Amino acid sequence: MESANIVPKEESVEAEAPGETAAENVQVKQEVTSSPSPTNTKGTCHRLHAEVKERKKPVAAAKAKKGKKKKQIRDMNAPKQALSGYFRFLNDNRDRVRTQNQGASFSDITRILAGEWTHLPAPEKQKYLDAAEADKERYQKEMEEYKRSEAYKVMMKKKKKQGVKSKHPFGQVNEKYLDAAEADKERYQKEMEEYKRSEAYKVMMKKKKKQGVKSKHPFGQVNEDAGSEPPPKKTGVIGFPGFDIPIFTEEFLDHNKAQETELRKLRRVVAEYEEQNAILQRHIEQLTGAIEQLESEVNEKKQNATQVQQYLSSLRTNLVSAFGSIRLPGSNELPMMDSIDGYMIRLQNLLSSSQQHQDLAKEVRNIISTIDMTLEAIKYKDGKLEILNQLALPEKSEYISIQSVEDAWDAIHSMKVRGAPAIAIVGCLGLLVEVLQKDFTSIDEAIKWVKESLDHLVAARPTAVNMSKAASHLRTAVQQWEFKSVQNWKARLQMEIEGMLEKDLDDNKQIGEHGADEILENFLPSEGKVSILTHCNTGSLATSGYGTALGVIRSLFSRGKIDRVYCTETRPYNQGARLTAYELVHDGIPASLICDSMAGALLAQGKVTAIITGADRVTANGDTANKIGTYQLAVLARHHNIPFYIAAPFTSIDATIPDGSHIPIEQRPAAELTHIKGSRIAAPGIEVWNPAFDVTPADLITGIITEQGVFSPHSLPL
Ligand SMILES: CSC[C@@H](O)[C@@H](O)C(=O)COP(=O)(O)O
Known part of the structure; x- marks a missing residue:
């Protein structure tokens, strides 16, 4: 804490006000205490700031000169330093703010707390200030007692010997000034005690209480017209008489040292937390990646499960239909959709447990060999045609009915059916379906219509040759068949086209x-x-x-x-x-x-x-x-x-x-x-x-x- 070089006020230790430098702090307070005139103008403020600047210069120069610090003798018997209200607030709230602001640096946390302190409601703030006041009294009492003790005298001698009669931020101090400072300090304490007993002090305390500022603190407004009698003039900076800045007391400097040690510890803790945080952050990123991966795998598995479910359900449908007439020996049970799984197990048990049902086993074998579980893109039976709409796949498995050449042409052209062989088959079957429904007055009329329809179908998609070849074949075939009745001619055409369907599968x-x-x-x-x-x-x-x-x-x-x-x-x-x-x-x-x-x-x-x-x-x-x-x-x-x-x-x-x-x-x-x-x-x-x-x-x-x-x-x- 750099501001430790300047005493903020009297003898107690108070933290620096957020947004102000310690020097500015001191300066303003100095005006308040030493010149309680209500006519403190803006002009004065400007002047004060200029002075503050001036005062900073020797501090910097002295710092540069100072070089390596001498190890300070630590007074183990001295009473515990009093803590200011602000420090109490910091200590009480640091953990909470750290938890609320994961990853925030120590200085960020302090900045947040400083902001909170500034805006802390007066009654809340007062609690901390009261506690600080009580602690300060305790400290003063203990200090007075301590000063009368033998231990204190011994310590003072030791320090004197070491040339550190009292710590000073500006480096080497003239003994003469130190004595003068000590005398000045005593004068201040005496005058202060007297002042506290005076009527003026009581009036001032009352006014402050009324204003909610029981005791001055660095962040609150201070009533400059607090009393008609000014309090005793503060002690001066050791070794720099004439400077109107409170003295550096040993207690204050010790306190600062303790705070700095604590701060160093806290910084170390913060650094460790930040390191742990970074590791945790990496873990979180890895876990997020793993979760995403798992989610996509789960989705994939769900889709697979849906497919398998669909497959199982079509298998059950096929089995029920294929074994629809097979009664189980003994129970006469027939397969139903909700009992097909059990039916198949019972059938298998019957066949494997005895040789009695040889005929049944043969029949079952035949049925199984005819069950076709492959995908049916083209469903054709007895002049009826349905195709699986490939535009809807894979989301929907929907069949559409093809009843004419035009339906077939549209299905091919729009690619509801596609693939070279399938185009030819659907084209020819579409033609057949319409031929079977259509009334022709003569075979010639039928042949003419077929040839025109084939030309139309070939044009639906030009690259695949299969439809074109099928059309050539049919054009030649229909011309060659010698039938008298249109009905027979139609039957022959049906045989031809159904044959093409079977041949393609083979x-x-x-x-x-x-x-x-x-x-x-x-x-x-x-x-x-x-x-x-x-x-x-x-x-x-x-x-x-x-x-x-x-x-x-x-x-x-x-x-x-x-x-x-x-x-x-x-x-x-x-x-x-x-x-x-x-x-x-x-x-x-x-x-x-x-x-x-x-x-x-x-x-x-x-x-x-x-x-x-x-x-x-x-x-x-x-x-x-x-x-x-x-x-x-x-x-x-x-x-x-x-x-x-x-x-x-x-x-x-x-x-x-x-x-x-x-x-x-x-x-x-x-x-x-x-x-x-x-x-x-x-x-x-x-x-x-x-x-x-x-x-x-x-x-x-x-x-x-x-x-x-x-x-x-x-x-x-x-
Ligand atoms: C057995 S299908 C052979 C080809 O027709 C196939 O590979 C192909 O290119 C299909 O193209 P498409 O445009 O989908 O009809």
């Missing part, structure tokens, strides 16, 4: 098997499992079922050979994130979603055994159009020496086109890039290039996996 299963063989025979790592990266969606949702590239993955998974599948997000339409991820989760295949831009980093880490994608059109030379982003994956695969496969049925191969440069590439609306779910994400006014597909040159393709086997892109059996 083809996909074949593709899956060939692809799995190819990968396992050529690229199975020593760990015994493979990791596959795939792009876009080529699964049940993109075909009549099972899938092409995803079909290969399904086959690998069913053989227990999948370590992990990585599916790209597939911007801008997000077929990977919305649809492939949905299918992978549905089938319980271990999989991770990545952004398209992460593929390079993933391959660089050696985490991928092979890349397999689908195709929208494979040309005669093996060039392949597929979802935008496929080409860059093939380039990356070549760079990282990873096999890159295309999985596609022959319905995706277009032998009429020599190479990829002839493939029409569909351009999609700008909104797919500028908006996500209706919210703009791109700067307004920006132009957009949004091709839905790109072409991968045959040279970058390791092999094309078809239902007839795996071929080099350069030697396709066309």
